[in-house]
Amino acid sequence: MKPMKTLILHHDDCLKHDPGPRHAESPARVTAVLNGIRNIPDTELLPAPRATEAQLELAHAPDYWKRLLEMEPQRKDPQSRIALDADTYLSTGSIDATLRGSGAACFAVDQVFAGKAKNAFCATRPPGHHANTVTAMGFCLLNQVAVAARHAQKAHGAGRVAILDFDVHHGNGTQDIFEDSPDVLFISSHQMPLYPGTGYPEETGCGNILNLPLPPGAGSVEFRRTWSNNGLPALEKFGPDLVIISAGFDAHLSDPLGQLELDDEDYGWITSEICAYADANCGARVVSALEGGYDLDALSSASAAHVIALTG
Ligand SMILES: [Zn+2]
Numbered sequence: 688m689k690p691m692k693t694l695i696l697h698h699d700d701c702l703k704h705d706p707g708p709r710h711a712e713s714p715a716r717v718t719a720v721l722n723g724i725r726n727i728p729d730t731e732l733l734p735a736p737r738a739t740e741a742q743l744e745l746a747h748a749p750d751y752w753k754r755l756l757e758m759e760p761q762r763k764d765p766q767s768r769i770a771l772d773a774d775t776y777l778s779t780g781s782i783d784a785t786l787r788g789s790g791a792a793c794f795a796v797d798q799v800f801a802g803k804a805k806n807a808f809c810a811t812r813p814p815g816h817h818a819n820t821v822t823a824m825g826f827c828l829l830n831q832v833a834v835a836a837r838h839a840q841k842a843h844g845a846g847r848v849a850i851l852d853f854d855v856h857h858g859n860g861t862q863d864i865f866e867d868s869p870d871v872l873f874i875s876s877h878q879m880p881l882y883p884g885t886g887y888p889e890e891t892g893c894g895n896i897l898n899l900p901l902p903p904g905a906g907s908v909e910f911r912r913t914w915s916n917n918g919l920p921a922l923e924k925f926g927p928d929l930v931i932i933s934a935g936f937d938a939h940l941s942d943p944l945g946q947l948e949l950d951d952e953d954y955g956w957i958t959s960e961i962c963a964y965a966d967a968n969c970g971a972r973v974v975s976a977l978e979g980g981y982d983l984d985a986l987s988s989a990s991a992a993h994v995i996a997l998t999g
Pocket of ligand 1: 854855856935937978979980
C-alpha cells in the first residue's frame with residue numbers, strides 16, 4: 688500500500704477576492720503559501736471544489752448567504768467594491784473565492800474520512816474564523832472550519848469534532864457558532880488585547896470553549912506552555928473523531944497585525960503535537976485551513992513548517 692499523503696487544496700478562484708490595493712488580506716497571500724509549500728515531499732495538490740449551498744447552510748443562515756450573493760458586485764472596477772464592515776469587502780469574485788474555501792474544507796474532510804489522505808491543508812482565502820452564522824467580519828465571509836465541522840458530523844457521522852485555532856486573533860465567529868454545541872470543542876490561543884476584543888478565559892460556552900489569551904510580546908515559551916498545559920490536555924480529554932485547525936500565521940514575530948513573537952518552529956511544533964494526538968487517537972484525521980498571516984515571507988515559511996509537520 689502506498690503511504691498516504693498530505694493533501695493540499697487550492698483553486699485560483701481564491702485569487703479573485705479583491706479587498707483593495709492596500710488591504711493586508713491580499714491575493715498575494717495564497718501565492719506566498721503555495722510558493723512555500725510546493726515541492727514538500729509526500730504532498731499532493733488537488734483543486735478545491737465549490738461548497739454546495741446545503742454545506743454552507745450547515746453553519747450559515749440561508750438569508751445571510753443569499754444576501755451575500757445579491758450584494759456581490761458584477762463589475763470589475765474598484766468603485767463597485769462593497770464594504771461589509773470597516774475592513775471586510777465584497778468584490779467581483781469574492782463569492783467564488785469563499786465557496787472554494789468552504790468546499791476545500793468539506794472535500795478535505797471527505798478524503799480523510801475515506802482514508803484517501805493522511806490529512807489535508809486548505810491553501811484558500813479569504814479567512815473565515817471571524818464570520819458567524821449571519822455576519823461577515825474581520826476579512827471573513829464564510830466560516831470554512833465551522834462548515835467543515837458540521838459537514839463531518841452530518842456526512843460522516845463524526846460524533847465529536849475539535850477546532851483548534853492558533854491565529855493571533857480570537858476566532859469569535861467560530862466560538863459564536865458552537866457555543867451551545869457540546870459536540871464541538873473550540874480551543875483558541877490568541878493575543879489579548881487585540882481585535883476582535885473577545886476570547887477571555889471566562890467565555891466557556893457550554894463547557895466546550897477554551898480561550899488561551901497571550902499578552903503582547905509573548906513568544907515561543909508562553910505559546911508552547913499554554914498549549915502543553917491547557918490546550919492539548921483539553922483536546923485529549925474531549926476525544927474528538929476529527930481535528931480541524933484554524934491555521935493563522937499572524938502570531939509570527941514578523942507579522943504586522945499582531946505583537947506575538949512565534950517563529951516557524953513553533954508552527955511546526957504545535958502541528959506535530961496535534962498530529963501526534965490524532966495519530967494515536969482519531970485515525971490521524973486532521974484538516975487544516977488557512978486563516979490569517981500578513982507578512983508574505985513569514986506566511987510562506989511558517990505555512991511550510993506547518994505542512995512539513997502535517998506530512999510527518
Ligand atoms: Zn488573524
